[in-house]
Amino acid sequence: MLSRMIVELGPWSWWLLGLILLAAELLVPGVFLVWIGIAALITGALSLVLWEVSLWTWQIQLLLFAALAVISTLLGRRLLGTDRTTSDEPLLNQRAASLVGRTAVLAEPIAEGHGRVKLDDSYWLVQGPDLPAGTRVKVIAGNGRNLTVEKA
Template identity: 40%
Template sequence: MSLIESAVDALGPWSWFVLGLVLLGLEIAAPGTIFLWFGLSALVVGVIALVFDPSWQILVSIFLVLSIVSLLIGRRMMIRLASEKGDPGLNQRGSRYVGREFTLEKPLSEGAGNLSIDDTIWRITGPDLPAGTKVRVESIDGVRLVVSQVE
């Protein structure tokens, strides 16, 4: 009898809890969420083994079915959560300002100027406008904000 077989025999149903904790530990060490679902399945099988005491073949079958089902459901859930969260304009800071209105502190001349937004000074392009004019950010052109006069 090998070391693993003797450990499983000695631990009985608790071997499923050990397997579940080892798999959850691997989840911490490895990227992704693969081992999470297998670890949770092993813990559920451990509970079933403690309560009902079925044969090891039935427990392995339950583990395999639970692992596949939880993996598929978990992946679908993670994809849905990932699509709901996040900032689509994270790498395009200027996109957050499209549609917002600001007042020019300095005139916009020869189609170029600067606009102070929060703690950043943005280069802007648009029609020639005097200081104090309300402008709306229409789009982004590279690192410049394209503005138009608010009517």
């Protein structure tokens, strides 16, 4: 049934596929099906022009569609993928990185390169040179849940 419909529609089957993909983009978030739909519409436009050419087989059409889908997706990601807006809070969800430059007192000594420090209301695992508890340290780097410190 589907193959019969494609044969009867001829080059318009690509247009139909493109419109279905563009409509599906409304239901599926992510701006991905748009680029594949555009590739189908371009293939449909070429099919209208080249339908009677003997070289324009379904295999060539499918290869062209696949190539256009990849190219349009890559171009679309390049155009829309980068967020060029700057935030007034660049470290909002990077808690450890936001602590870089602060000083604190060691809650537990740094032994064999590992210890703990209390900053605000949280205890943080720290890495650095061996130092006794109560030493004032400065945070020089943050990596996930661990902070790297040096003697202040």
